[in-house]
Amino acid sequence: MVPVMDSLFLQQVLNGLITGSVYSLIAIGLTMIFGVMKISNFAQGDYSMVGAYTAVFVMAWVGGWLGWVGSVLAAAAVVGLLGVVTERLVFRPLMTRWTDIDMIMVSIGLFILLENLAQLFFGATPRMIDDPFGGRTINLGVASTSLLRLFCFVFAGVAIACLELFLNRSRMGVAIRATSQNRFAAQLMGIDINQVYRLTFGVGALLAGVGGVLYGTLFAIYPMMGALPTLKAFAVTILGGMGNIRGAIWGGLILGVAEALGGNYIAMEYKQAIGFFIIILVLLVKPSGLFGRKEGA
Amino acid sequence: MLNIENLKVAYGKAVALHDVSMRVEEGELVTLLGSNGAGKSTLLKTISGVNRALAGRILWKGQEIQNQPSHVVVNQGIIQVPEGRAVFPDLSVAENLRMGAFTRRDEDGVASDLEEVFELFPRLKERRQQLAGTLSGGEAQMLAIARGLLAAPKLLMLDEPSLGLAPVLREAIYRVIQQIYQEKGITILLVEQNARWALKVATRAYILENGRITMEDTGAALAANPDVQRAYLGH
Numbered sequence: 001m002v003p004v005m006d007s008l009f010l011q012q013v014l015n016g017l018i019t020g021s022v023y024s025l026i027a028i029g030l031t032m033i034f035g036v037m038k039i040s041n042f043a044q045g046d047y048s049m050v051g052a053y054t055a056v057f058v059m060a061w062v063g064g065w066l067g068w069v070g071s072v073l074a075a076a077a078v079v080g081l082l083g084v085v086t087e088r089l090v091f092r093p094l095m096t097r098w099t100d101i102d103m104i105m106v107s108i109g110l111f112i113l114l115e116n117l118a119q120l121f122f123g124a125t126p127r128m129i130d131d132p133f134g135g136r137t138i139n140l141g142v143a144s145t146s147l148l149r150l151f152c153f154v155f156a157g158v159a160i161a162c163l164e165l166f167l168n169r170s171r172m173g174v175a176i177r178a179t180s181q182n183r184f185a186a187q188l189m190g191i192d193i194n195q196v197y198r199l200t201f202g203v204g205a206l207l208a209g210v211g212g213v214l215y216g217t218l219f220a221i222y223p224m225m226g227a228l229p230t231l232k233a234f235a236v237t238i239l240g241g242m243g244n245i246r247g248a249i250w251g252g253l254i255l256g257v258a259e260a261l262g263g264n265y266i267a268m269e270y271k272q273a274i275g276f277f278i279i280i281l282v283l284l285v286k287p288s289g290l291f292g293r294k295e296g297a
Numbered sequence: 298m299l300n301i302e303n304l305k306v307a308y309g310k311a312v313a314l315h316d317v318s319m320r321v322e323e324g325e326l327v328t329l330l331g332s333n334g335a336g337k338s339t340l341l342k343t344i345s346g347v348n349r350a351l352a353g354r355i356l357w358k359g360q361e362i363q364n365q366p367s368h369v370v371v372n373q374g375i376i377q378v379p380e381g382r383a384v385f386p387d388l389s390v391a392e393n394l395r396m397g398a399f400t401r402r403d404e405d406g407v408a409s410d411l412e413e414v415f416e417l418f419p420r421l422k423e424r425r426q427q428l429a430g431t432l433s434g435g436e437a438q439m440l441a442i443a444r445g446l447l448a449a450p451k452l453l454m455l456d457e458p459s460l461g462l463a464p465v466l467r468e469a470i471y472r473v474i475q476q477i478y479q480e481k482g483i484t485i486l487l488v489e490q491n492a493r494w495a496l497k498v499a500t501r502a503y504i505l506e507n508g509r510i511t512m513e514d515t516g517a518a519l520a521a522n523p524d525v526q527r528a529y530l531g532h
Contacts, residue, residue: 177387178385182386184383187368188367188378189371190399
């Protein structure tokens with residue numbers, strides 16, 4: 001019998017939840033943009049890359065835990081603005097005239113552009129964010145983790161809670177949800193659709209930017225780092241149902257834990273493949289995702 | 298109040314409306330009859346600013362509003378109620394109603410209108426925390442109308458409000474529409490399949506065929522017209 005409750009297992013679950021919460025954060029932005037605008041944004045992970053580099057600069061300037069918290073806020077502002085600008089200059093002019101496939105190509109173009117700009121300005125050398133807690137670890141009884149990783153988890157949770165609050169309580173937040181459910185009816189309510197697009201892209205990019213700081217805290221920062229989070233975010237949104245925010249939250253945690261357990265119990269080499277295995281499985285068994293409605297419902 | 302002059306609308310090369318002219322005066326209930334595909338919904342969408350007009354004008358109190366963004370049109374008090382399936386399924390009934398009042402800033406007015414709407418539709422009050430996607434067809438239609446009323450409409454455009462409803466529910470919807478018209482005094486443009494009822498309540502009516510207005514008269518006169526009887530009343 002598998003010793004299910006042994007501490008190695010719980011340790012891997014904890015590690016998975018921490019990484020998974022960052023996946024959730026990046027995937028929520030992707031799924032929001034898809035839900036409202038029907039754009040599959042392949043540049044989502046590159047928004048995270050920009051967020052991570054923002055953190056590199058803020059940390060070099062301020063440092064310590066204050067610098068780390070500051071870089072989360074700075075990344076939110078910088079990448080949120082980047083999202084608004086790309087929506088206005090790249091996506092919106094093409095939306096009414098181009099097909100969904102064209103928009104995917106455009107977003108791939110954007111991701112190549114952002115990666116090469118980063119390469120040009122920041123160089124290819126990988127960078128790390130210094131641990132503001134000096135590598136201190138914390139023992140949670142059944143498992144232990146570094147204080148920094150715990151902070152990543154808490155910040156991801158706080159960001160998601162803020163988003164939920166915004167989407168459920170604020171007038172524009174409800175308008176975003178309404179638009180993703182029925183664009184025509186939303187127009188009849190007097191909702192300014194372009195304002196909803198701008199806000200959705202801004203918030204979606206902002207979340208990816210914050211996720212990028214957390215991702216860059218856990219892993220290395222380099223110009224091409226965005227590709228993996230993009231693919232993971234797609235795995236998560238397909239798992240949770242395209243356009244479904246709650247699905248993206250759970251999907252991220254599931255993918256994180258599945259990777260951690262798979263890496264430990266199957267083989268480390270297969271860790272990155274697990275996300276894609278999940279995509280194939282979900283598409284075969286329940287194409288609308290775990291939390292998805294049937295098409296057209 | 299609303300004047301449409303020589304309106305032309307097309308989807309790509311397919312012309313949906315040729316040279317349509319009609320008007321709705323304040324305090325009227327105007328019915329627009331026509332078979333499927335005649336262009337009724339296209340006309341409403343163009344008035345609401347969702348479709349573009351290729352030619353012609355739409356005047357609201359003398360001002361041109363054709364090809365204005367939809368939120369500008371809604372701000373003028375021109376409110377379209379789409380058919381009942383166009384509620385927001387994953388928003389609660391209360392959130393749907395809140396979206397109806399999206400353009401309004403007078404919180405007190407919205408609160409008192411909400412009370413009135415709940416009086417008109419007690420079922421919605423019972424179900425206000427429920428997701429709109431779980432409502433029955435009749436309830437969803439009532440929600441769509443209630444949502445439109447919360448926008449404080451000056452002109453309410455109803456797109457086939459009884460579509461797909463059982464006879465009992467249809468009667469209930471008719472009663473509500475007459476109540477809205479008579480008690481609240483809201484001007485109404487009604488697109489309806491049930492010609493018998495729609496002509497009875499209308500002050501005036503238009504018949505739209507293949508993107509053209511072919512007849513215009515009082516509701517009673519059209520109901521007595523042998524051509525109309527044959528085509529729309531099943532005589």
